[in-house]
Amino acid sequence: MVQMFAGAAHPSPEIGQRPEPIASLQRAQKVRGCVLCRSAHAKCDNQDPSCSRCTVLNRECVRAPLDPFRHIYNPTVKPVDRALEPRPEYEYAENQVWLTPLNNVVEFVFEDPSNEHVVPPSTQSGGVSSHSPASDPSLPPLGNPQGRYPSTSNYSTTGGPLSQSPVTFNAPGTSSVGSARSRNPTSDSLLPGVPEWLRNTDTWQSCSVTENTQNDHQDGSEELASGGSFSSSLSISPDAANTGARKRHWPLEDENEALLLRHFTAKLSLWFDYCDPQNTFATLVVQQAVKSPTLLYAILATSARHLSMISDFDAYLADKYHRECLELLIHIVGDSSALLDDALCAATVILRLFEEISVPLVGSDTQGHLMGTHTFMRASEYRPFGIREAVFRVVLRQEIVFAFKTQAALQLLPEYVQVDRAMERVDDWAFAFHIMVLCAEVLSYCYGEGPKLAEAWDDLSARVKSWIDSKPSSYEPLFCVPTCVVKGQIFPQIWLLNDCHVAAHQHYLICQILLVSHNPRRPQLGPRRTESVDSTERVIRNHVKDICGIALSNSHCIPAMFTASMVISVCGEFFTDYQEQKAMLEILVKTDVELAWPTASAQSYLLEKWDWNQV
Template sequence: MPSSEQSELLATPCVTCREHHLKCDRSVPRCGRCVRAKRDCKLGFKFKPSKDQRWLKPPRTLIYIDETRDLSNGSATKDTSQYDVQVDESHSRDQSSSSASVTPPASSHSRRRDEARDQSAVTAQGQRPPRRHDVFENDRISAPEVHAHREPPPTRSADPYNMNDRSSPYLPPPRNAMSGNFPNVPNLPLKNRTEAILFRHYIQKLAICLDLCDPLRHFELVVPERAGGSHTLLNAIFAIAARHLSHTTDFDPLASNRYHDECLKYLIPMLDHTSTVSDENMFAATIILRMLEEMDVPTTGQDTYSHLLGIHAFVNVGDHHMIPGSLSAASFWVGLRQEIYIAVITQQPVKLSLEHYVVDRSFEATDDYTWSNRAIVLLADVLNFCFGGNPSTPSHWTALDEATVRWSTTRPPSFNPFFYRERTGSLAFPEVWHGSSCHVIGIQHHILAQLFLIQFDPSIPKVGTNRRAAVKQMTHRIENLVRELCGIGVCNQWTPPAMFTACMGIAMFGDQFGERPDQEALLDILRRTEADHARPTAAIQQQLLRAWGWVPEDDE
């Protein structure tokens, strides 16, 4: 008869058979299958707690955190649901007969996530709602980690430019918390060398155009990592890189279309689902495809704004998905700059919603990136004043003008160029050197806001003897600001959007330059921007040539 210890061993199949998914005869000391296969037979053990086992006593109140509800039902509800459960003290001792167990210690990743929210919680395992299996499995983002235990952000003042507003900025979570816990998937490393070249070109040459005011450089660092788990995001990277290379080199002009079509095959149906428009991977992919759409204008002959409408869908989903410091917030700022470009060129208001907590209109001390984003928001407000449907009032203009002055006087001194030289007789623009892209973009958008306010100044007489002098002074101020705007662009071409923004100013105010050397210098910026950076400027060039009288008005 086997001993009591052997009886326990006989009750459990050997480890070797379990690993090979074989039926074990549970013989001792070696099972029959292992003997016949000449394998080492490792006996399995069945542990049984002793009667005097001491169990940990859980707290009386357990907090259950459901992070999957929003994704499972596709609704935009509150961030998390918390349930307070009273635990019977007798349950703490009689654990051996219960199927429920206290959750093991949280992983290091979970601990970092909880520390990012400055709260701690004891969680217990409970029945979670089943995850919905979408058709687009590879493109579904994991549950947003920054939702749990997030306090609602403090409300801002109703006055967008309230000088007494002292609400503190919402601090972004650590990088680990916002990057997401994405598993290793077969998208990366790439096996096709051409696609690897496209991937590298996006990281080294194009991401800089998107990460201007993002200290965490999401589109350079996070998006390539996320592309490993999202086919749509990966194809968007391939599409934009292929399109840029086809415009600036002899790269295959049809390659981008294949990747673009692959994106649209999945992206367009997904925009109809609430859960999809909260997916920041898809948001980032739409931003990249909008950049491609801007490059395609010379080829298609028009801008359809298709992906701009997709951006609106992601932005309108609400604040609870646009956490400061997240990829969604970074995508929002890029989308706002893209929207401003369209608003300037078409002379229309900014249609993207600006009623989000990440939008900051205060003048409190903060980092340089936030100051740049404040200048961008200020320009959007100015454009809405100039081109909005509601009648503008002098008091509204005065408030915006005071805001531009306040931004200029309270911004950090780091926005000052590290080299500045006034233009000479042979140069059309001053030399202005900056060391950071956020300084370049912040100053340039602030200059554009001033330009539009000068152009729409209600104090300029519509008629009368004083109008001529007022218009002359206005033109002089506009010329000086446009020269500075272009000087920043020409001297900081290491960040291509400096040239893009200069082109916006030229498109709106270039017609006010009457001297031939100045006009040629403005045209040179437009031509270089299109040749070097694949940004469409041909239509702007033709408009200016007609305005300057270089070609007849009816000449196409």
């Protein structure tokens, strides 16, 4: 019986007849998700002619092209019996051009992308070749390619730890972040393309790298001038590894790095300077990157990751810079003095954003850099000024987002409360910080391990009400239009003055959502329970729509969209109206596709809860 059904499924070919390739049958049946769903990193339901997401968003549903692999003998897609194996469906063309490898030329290259210097064949045991490209005038000289530079990681070219003696590298053709300015500081080749009046020879040298040339310095300069290359001995200072303290190394010679730094200053710094009237990250933090390679690598990695998520920017660069940054951070483990470095503190909180927007690629939030920010915050007392203050506020917002999504208490709540109580309510930004700390307290009450006493709930509820009652007049909306479903306006329009007003109102509404959903006096049984549940869900829906309306009405405040997406992902299942569901899904898609803030998992979860996958 089994053989009968097996034969019906896969009939044996007659003698001389070539069987139908199973791989081609599977590829014919396989359907790729549409371009919109793939760009949002969401699962496509593959409905014909348009998937559910494209139908809701009124977008053209374009199927992503198939990119077949060259399967030859893969048992998962081809018959196991080699006798019945058909010819490969994808073959090389008859006019395929094949390169002939050079004979008797073997080079040993350390293939770490950040360490692309060549190990001379003579240093290898049992050398394969007595011939090297450096000695062959017909071959171009080997040097660092454009945009590459030696790594400062504590590994030799053979993969082992560095010895105490200096490490020898080939002199790079170009220098970039963390590379040595090994030439005469007064020479024109030191600052190519920089006008004379912009040069400051005292600050264009690196203090963390020292050079000891084997030949006379003048001879080396003449060799460079003639187009040759030389080997220099670079001694990596432990202080440079621990603190990243280096003098100015601008202008950057890699155009990609300059582009990434500008992207951070113009775009991503707004995410960190949210509710910061001093714009600390766009000013002080970026300026610190001139002297701190660790901070600069963190900025470059995060900018590269963001650009790779919203455009066709090379994603490899993000991983490369991230690895370089981690190699420098490893050296500060156990160094209490390094934890007081403001530049390293800022680098850690920037890497937390890198971690957040990398979730679609990694698969989950590893929280590694979030824990790192906690270490820096606990290492020293709060400073009410400068970079440390700005980082403290960013960490508070990052913790609130994580705690609300994962329904967990905040780790640094005592530190937040202590700072909040010592702060004077002298301006609107301090008033906004107060409601954020209060939101952190409410989160810890709702999701902490302590008892949910009614007295504690009453105290928090009274403090939240006191905040909204005592808000300054500048917190009043500039313009307000209520929801009008008839006109297709699902969310209200609420225009606010500054970013601190936007953030403060959203966090106030989050407090209300948490308090109403965790009211210890809400009936748990009896006829009043259903009425109480309906009332609670109605209040939550109204607050969610207000949060979304604030985000859309103040689109210049990018983090407000993140807050709206966070609230939708947690409370979206309470919405049953199709138009409201569609409007919230549009926010999630916009935040994911245009801002690279991951919402694909929230989209999939809500589509399932709303039964859209059954449409």
